[in-house]
Amino acid sequence: MADQSVCTLCGAPDSWKHSLVECNMARCVWALEEEETVEHLCMAQATDARDWLMTLIQSLDHGRLVKVCVTLWAIWYARRKAIHENIFQSPLSTHNFVLQFISELQAVSTEKTTKGVAGQVPRWIPPPAGLMKINVDATLSKNVARGSVAAVARDGEGNFLGASAMNLLGISDPESMEALAYREGLALASDLALHSFRLASDNANIIKSISERNLGVYGQLTEEIKARAREFRKVEFVHENRRANGDAHNLARGNVTSDADRLVWLLVSPPGMCTAFEL
Template sequence: MADVDVCPICNSTVDDWSHALINCNMVKCVWSLLEEDLVEHVIACNIPDAKLWLLEMVDSTKEEEFLKILVTLWATWWVRRKAIHEQEYQSPLSTYCFTEKYLNDLALISAKEEKPPAVVPSRMDLGSRRTWAPPVRGCAKLMVDAAISKNHEKGAYAVVCRDEKGVYQGASAVVVEDQVTAEILEALALASDLNRTKV
């Protein structure tokens, strides 16, 4: 927590929630890229209590506008924290583009949810298009993958176990220190905690 009431970005002597999210010079640049009417409405509402301010925004804006306000507040808060605590600065245009992409993704998800659910074929219906081949009868199949960090100091492996009918039996994911090859990690996954002997 800060021990002084000064904005570490623009040195304003009032660093409250509205300054941090709306009035700081850094975030003003992001807001300036949004629709002028919406921004003027956000700025004009000078209710000091954050909860009451949000309730006023809910009551006085359309659902799409309110969602845009929320995502912009969230994105500018994240950018501000990165700048203050990690000295990583992002351009206002990058922040704006992030919010637009995020809102577009949310709109796509909403559109998909409104469509009736598609009929998903069973494994038996997939025929030659099947991507998962069952193991021999009485055995389980382990699907294994592993990855290594960029600095080669850590690795991770994961395994998912299914029986011959494709029924999920269990899974395991482990982070390992000092393992530098995917082959070693995948071998370790085979000895995971699933306790299957016929695989």
């Protein structure tokens, strides 16, 4: 930490807990973590760093504890870069670094075991031959009526093609946001001039609504999605496990605090997102 008693980044009184948990820079990173994990951090009230960490060791399972420790380390590193080198990285970049680091740790651990149980590392699912793949997801802000939708496109071999994220104000219905994520996926397909692709999400209700005539809360949206889908040669709507939808999920969560209305990445992936998967 800096020699000053005031945080260089936000001006609040500085301490070890402020630097790692309470500073705006740290809060934005923790906002991308699981709510249950963040609740444990908030409930640990010890003023001594060692006692605080011991409380977490006693209350968190091994997987969450490892993730918390790596995240604390990553926040500390990002904070030092910002204060001493004036180099700032986005909360999403820090979050994705943590995921990648833990993934590599798990890979090393798996290599040392003999046919162990498959790890819980997010795994992208390739599309059928001849199709591209677009994963979509949505998230809502916990504090205000706003949300973010995201789409990530890859070819059949897992190579990055493009991504987009859009912020929307005044929406608080999760299902409507998921439907808007599908619409964003079709918009990204148009940006990339794709003709035949699979559009995947971890929300099964929207797919069911698309396959039926549904004029409910988001019925007009699904009708618009079906109309836009007819503009392409072939579009397959599929439901996938959340673990297989990690890129879109993380991009949506990381973008919900952005001031930009819509962001598009073509050929070069967003910070922290891998450019290709090993199939």
